[in-house]
Amino acid sequence: MLTEESYQTQYLDLNSIKELPESHTWTSLQDDCTDCLSNESESLPIIDLNDPDVLALVRHACETWGVLQVKNHGVSLRLLEDMEAATTKLFSLPIEQKLKVSLSSSNDISGYRLPKISPFFPKFMWREGFTIFGSPVEHAVKLWPQDYKPFCDLVEEYGKEMKNLAERLMWLMLKSLGITEEDINWSSLGGAAIQLNSYPVCPDPDRAMGLAEHTDSSLLTILYQNNTTGLQIFREGTGWLTVQPHTGVLVVNIGDLMHILSNGLYPSVLHRALVNRKQQRISVAYIYRPPANVLISPLPKLVDHYHLCLFRPITWTEYLELKSKHFTNTLSLIRISGSPNVVS
Numbered sequence: 001m002l003t004e005e006s007y008q009t010q011y012l013d014l015n016s017i018k019e020l021p022e023s024h025t026w027t028s029l030q031d032d033c034t035d036c037l038s039n040e041s042e043s044l045p046i047i048d049l050n051d052p053d054v055l056a057l058v059r060h061a062c063e064t065w066g067v068l069q070v071k072n073h074g075v076s077l078r079l080l081e082d083m084e085a086a087t088t089k090l091f092s093l094p095i096e097q098k099l100k101v102s103l104s105s106s107n108d109i110s111g112y113r114l115p116k117i118s119p120f121f122p123k124f125m126w127r128e129g130f131t132i133f134g135s136p137v138e139h140a141v142k143l144w145p146q147d148y149k150p151f152c153d154l155v156e157e158y159g160k161e162m163k164n165l166a167e168r169l170m171w172l173m174l175k176s177l178g179i180t181e182e183d184i185n186w187s188s189l190g191g192a193a194i195q196l197n198s199y200p201v202c203p204d205p206d207r208a209m210g211l212a213e214h215t216d217s218s219l220l221t222i223l224y225q226n227n228t229t230g231l232q233i234f235r236e237g238t239g240w241l242t243v244q245p246h247t248g249v250l251v252v253n254i255g256d257l258m259h260i261l262s263n264g265l266y267p268s269v270l271h272r273a274l275v276n277r278k279q280q281r282i283s284v285a286y287i288y289r290p291p292a293n294v295l296i297s298p299l300p301k302l303v304d305h306y307h308l309c310l311f312r313p314i315t316w317t318e319y320l321e322l323k324s325k326h327f328t329n330t331l332s333l334i335r336i337s338g339s340p341n342v343v344s
């Protein structure tokens with residue numbers, strides 16, 4: 001099994017390796033990716049959040065794609081670019097420095113770490129990650145003993161702006177399903193993690209995987225990607241589609257918990273990240289979730305004689321625990337038996 005410990009004992013510095021090691025060599029990537037870019041016409045819509053028809057646009061994108069792109073979202077380009085620069089700076093530190101803030105116990109969630117999904121795949125991914133949960137100060141002091149404050153201030157500002165946007169997006173999604181504020185009493189209490197990702201330049205990108213396919217366990221994830229292609233979403237009947245980056249545009253993934261809340265109407269999107277040999281790719285994911293111990297279940301308004309309740313109630317904490325063992329099977333495990341497989 002791939003563990004944090006086995007990785008650390010190898011001290012692999014992806015930024016300096018000139019040849020793809022066996023431990024990071026994936027097979028069959030080429031095959032499932034051959035027509036990734038041949039479906040340009042099927043491009044994901046970019047929604048202007050000031051559009052008077054925003055609810056209908058959001059509903060259509062969520063139902064059809066499980067993901068949307070948004071502009072005029074209120075987060076300044078300056079803040080997004082500052083976060084990108086800070087992320088680049090963090091990952092350009094020497095590996096010994098980064099390992100000082102790697103996970104120290106299995107209960108740890110913040111720090112420099114392997115993707116949580118690593119144990120489900122036979123090979124390592126071509127990606128470095130740093131997870132921020134709560135204040136980053138303890139780690140920032142170890143990374144930049146003399147100059148940790150600018151990073152902490154920036155993370156705080158980013159977290160505040162993203163929380164506002166996440167709540168707004170959550171309400172747009174819920175309102176587009178006819179849900180009103182009275183139907184939910186925990187909405188402003190949700191929490192979040194910020195996931196910084198770096199995909200270094202790769203000597204053999206066709207045989208490497210940046211971040212393997214997964215759905216997010218969140219309600220929704222707001223993803224900033226720098227101007228380097230790599231993010232792909234899976235579309236039933238079509239295959240993998242590249243989500244081209246656009247300046248200032250944010251990608252919003254539907255997560256598994258929104259899938260549950262919406263009684264399957266808004267599917268959580270399967271996605272992955274590929275790498276390339278020319279440019280480092282940076283992404284920053286704001287992973288927005290409900291309060292840890294609130295029971296999440298399909299909203300009663302979305303359940304009736306024709307739309308049977310598809311999932312049993314579950315807290316985010318329990319969901320994460322199940323997902324760490326069962327990964328992509330988790331949603332089907334909490335499905336109420338006898339419910340139809342597809343809702344329309």
Ligand SMILES: O=C(O)CCC(=O)C(=O)O
Pocket residue numbers: 195197211216223225230231271272273282283285
């Ligand atoms: O880097 C990306 O584009 C995807 C990142 C992602 O899916 C994640 O952090 O969950």
Ligand SMILES: [Fe+2]
Pocket residue numbers: 214215216221271
């Ligand atoms: Fe993701």
